[in-house]
Amino acid sequence: MTGRWLITVIVLSTMSFGCVVSKRSVQRWINMKNNEIVAYEDIIAELEHENAKLRAKQAHTASEPAGETEADDLNIELPLEDEGSSAPRTPAELEPTQGSARALFDSEATSQSAAVREALSITHLGLDVRAVAIHGRSDSNPDAVLKVIVQPRDQAENVVPVAGALTLVVLNPQLRTRVARWEFGAAQTRQWIEKASHDAGLHVPLPGSGKWREDQDLDLFVRYITADGRRLEAQCPLRSLEPAEPSRWSRRAPANGSRGNSVRAASATMTGRVRVPANSLPEWSPRR
Incomplete structure (x- = not known):
């Protein structure tokens, strides 16, 4: 047991x-x-x-409009247009699409270094606006368009005709709307160089400018990127000009007599029968 x-x-x-x-x-x-x-x-x-x-990044990319320029734009802020306004609107065809305004110099190393050396002396811009006649479909009725001569200048006011990337914007200061915009690379502006002493500079035509009404008072803003990467800006009004009657613009002389490298607003010296309003410069500026 x-x-x-x-x-x-x-x-x-x-x-x-x-x-x-x-x-x-x-x-x-x-x-x-x-x-x-x-x-x-x-x-x-x-x-x-x-x-x-990743989803947030894709949504941000999809919300950006196609063809948007980089942040190195002229920064001209315009309010939304009033759809109920009876004011005339600018034609849509005046918004050309050109290449990027970046300063891309694809020439040989020798010519590129020479352009950089010449560009180092540039301190400001001068603008010369002219009305020129070009032959369209009918030779008997030539079309009148505006041509802008962009004149890079040194401290001694000598024109330095060197190619550079250009951005041109035409604005209506009354309606506060953008009328047209052009962007040209340095390779494209090289073909417009004129080295004649009296017309030296970059002769830039404004396609479609002949369609603007003669009574429109518009303003032109120009940005020029030098071969060494500096950005120079100038502005001037566009008025109805007779052919061969130039509207010459140069920078306003500084009060203290010094010549800095910064770009100054253009001051007017008009010739002939050009109409100039009392307030020739716009009240607002792309530099905000």
């Missing part, structure tokens, strides 16, 4: 010890799986964060 009780006690002890060992193993396995779950949750959270950033 005692032997049976002894065997029973041994069996029960063995079973109890086995249950304890089994519980510890199960708990260890559960803890390991919980750690794996936490690690996977961290990975999922990181992936969701990256996905949200």
Whole structure:
């Protein structure tokens, strides 16, 4: 009888010890799986964060209008036009699409270095606006358009005819709207260089300017990027000009007589029968 009780006690002890060992193993396995779950949750959270950033970037890119210029624009801010206004609107065809206004010089290294050396002396711009006649479909009725002679000048007021990237913007100061915009790279403006002493500069035609009404008072803003990367700006009004009657513009002389490198607003010296209003310069400026 005692032997049976002894065997029973041994069996029960063995079973109890086995249950304890089994519980510890199960708990260890559960803890390991919980750690794996936490690690996977961290990975999922990181992936969701990256996905949200990519979606926000795609939405921002999709919201930008096509053909938008870079931040190095003239920064001319215009209010929204009043759709109910009876004022005449500018034709849509006056918004040409040209190449980028970045200063890209793809010439040979020798000519490029020479252009950079010449551009180092440029300190400001002069503008010469003329009405010229070009032959259209009918030679008997030539079309009159405006031509802008951009004259890069040094401190001695000498014209330095060097190609550079150009951005030209025509604005209506009364309606506070943009009429037209052109962007030309340095390779394109190189073909417009004239080195004659009396007409030296970049002779830039304004396509479509013959369609503007003669009674419109418009303003021209010009940005010129030199071969060494500097940006020079000038502005002048565009008035109805007779052919061969130029409207010459140069920078206003500084009050203290010094000649800095910064671009100054153009001051007018008009000739012939050009109409000049009392307030020739716009009240607002692209530099805000």
